[in-house]
Amino acid sequence: MFKVSHLSKKIGSKTIFKDLNFEIDHGKIAIFLGGSGVGKSTLLRVLNNLEGYNSGSFILDGFEINLASVNRNHLIGMVFQHFNLFEHLNAEENIILTLTQSKGMDKKEAKLAAHALLERYGLQDKATARIQNLSGGQKQRLAIARTLALNPKIVCLDEPTSALDPRLTSQVAQFITELAAENKISC
Amino acid sequence: MIDFNLIWHSLPTLLMGAGISLQITFVAATIGLILGSIFALAETVKSHYIRALIGSYVMLFRGTPMLVQILFVYYVLPQFGILIAPFWAASIAIGLNSSAYISQTIRSGLNAVPQGEIEAAHTLGFTRLKTMRYIVFPQAFRASLPTLTNELITLIKDSSLASIIGVMELSKEASIIRSRTYDAFSILLAVSIIYLILTGTLAFCIKKYEKRVKSHV
Numbered sequence A: 001m002f003k004v005s006h007l008s009k010k011i012g013s014k015t016i017f018k019d020l021n022f023e024i025d026h027g028k029i030a031i032f033l034g035g036s037g038v039g040k041s042t043l044l045r046v047l048n049n050l051e052g053y054n055s056g057s058f059i060l061d062g063f064e065i066n067l068a069s070v071n072r073n074h075l076i077g078m079v080f081q082h083f084n085l086f087e088h089l090n091a092e093e094n095i096i097l098t099l100t101q102s103k104g105m106d107k108k109e110a111k112l113a114a115h116a117l118l119e120r121y122g123l124q125d126k127a128t129a130r131i132q133n134l135s136g137g138q139k140q141r142l143a144i145a146r147t148l149a150l151n152p153k154i155v156c157l158d159e160p161t162s163a164l165d166p167r168l169t170s171q172v173a174q175f176i177t178e179l180a181a182e183n184k185i186s187c
Numbered sequence B: 001m002i003d004f005n006l007i008w009h010s011l012p013t014l015l016m017g018a019g020i021s022l023q024i025t026f027v028a029a030t031i032g033l034i035l036g037s038i039f040a041l042a043e044t045v046k047s048h049y050i051r052a053l054i055g056s057y058v059m060l061f062r063g064t065p066m067l068v069q070i071l072f073v074y075y076v077l078p079q080f081g082i083l084i085a086p087f088w089a090a091s092i093a094i095g096l097n098s099s100a101y102i103s104q105t106i107r108s109g110l111n112a113v114p115q116g117e118i119e120a121a122h123t124l125g126f127t128r129l130k131t132m133r134y135i136v137f138p139q140a141f142r143a144s145l146p147t148l149t150n151e152l153i154t155l156i157k158d159s160s161l162a163s164i165i166g167v168m169e170l171s172k173e174a175s176i177i178r179s180r181t182y183d184a185f186s187i188l189l190a191v192s193i194i195y196l197i198l199t200g201t202l203a204f205c206i207k208k209y210e211k212r213v214k215s216h217v
Helices: A040-047 A091-102 A107-120 A137-147 A164-179 B004-042 B048-063 B064-081 B086-112 B113-123 B127-166 B170-181 B184-216
Strands: A001-011 A014-025 A055-060 A076-079 A154-157
Touching: A001 A040, A014 A040, A040 A154, A040 B048, A076 A137, A076 B064, A076 B113, A091 B127, A107 A137, A107 B170, A137 A154, A137 A164, B004 B048, B004 B086, B004 B127, B004 B170, B004 B184, B064 B086, B064 B127, B086 B127, B113 B127, B127 B170, B127 B184, B170 B184
Parallel strands: A076 A154
Antiparallel strands: A001 A014, A001 A055
């Protein structure tokens, strides 16, 4: 279980959120809804250590966690609204680099793992494609695959369908459901 | 009239000079690239003092003639006990001057790397150093490559300024032959062609490299 308690965040004098509390169980999907500018993305950025916060505590599976180390320990992963794929690398290299540099995997092993992930997300024929040549849906699937390569316990998806056409939305929803089935926490 | 005989007999001397010109270019480019990269990276830090310091350095070297900078290194530094041989004085001065320009080129390359990719690397657990090494620098370098090519070509031409402190590079050798033979036209024509071959070859090689790098993406 992931528990967030009394989380507050201010930017300058503006309060983004105050005394936020929630719990998410493994295998569950939490959806944060709200109008533009209410702090949904900011919350995910805070959880991913991309932004600081003013107060709050975080407990994962009974242990208090320090957000400063969540990236290093691969506890939380993030799929960005605009994917943020490494544009100078091809599809498989995005995953291979992540595995070799972040997880210390050797290149051969990383390549095998990357191909397995690409196959799972229907991108096996796009392994050597440039990012610029992928469609929005393919980029989204690659971004999910890259994040999942590190096997995080919690996967945050920032507006995962906003950059996709309606046809692809249900496909992404399917992927998120599959994440939950793998006992991951999705938000 | 072009004296082909004079050009032919002067060729070994001119080519030796061209070798020195290339050595100056190589040393200056190395200094320029190393310092320029360090300055460009340092400019990304939040400290106003560091940014002001680098800004002053860039202004100083871009705002004064390279000739004066070479003369300064060669004639003024010995007054403070720093004796430098003409070759090294010229190479260092040209390198320092070049670092000011290269730092600005690399800085714009660094700025061209999307912030989102840096954030993605951070969430994927890349250290700052690895983010720089694998995400930022390759893209910044690629974005800077066309301007860096121009800078390298300029360096080959600027190496001729080393002649002012007696370095026997290509234009100095030509100057000696010209004063001995009084045939400015033939010698300067030969020198111009050699410079063109040097700059043209360099531009061609970098263009090839640029293509290879792009196709590798």
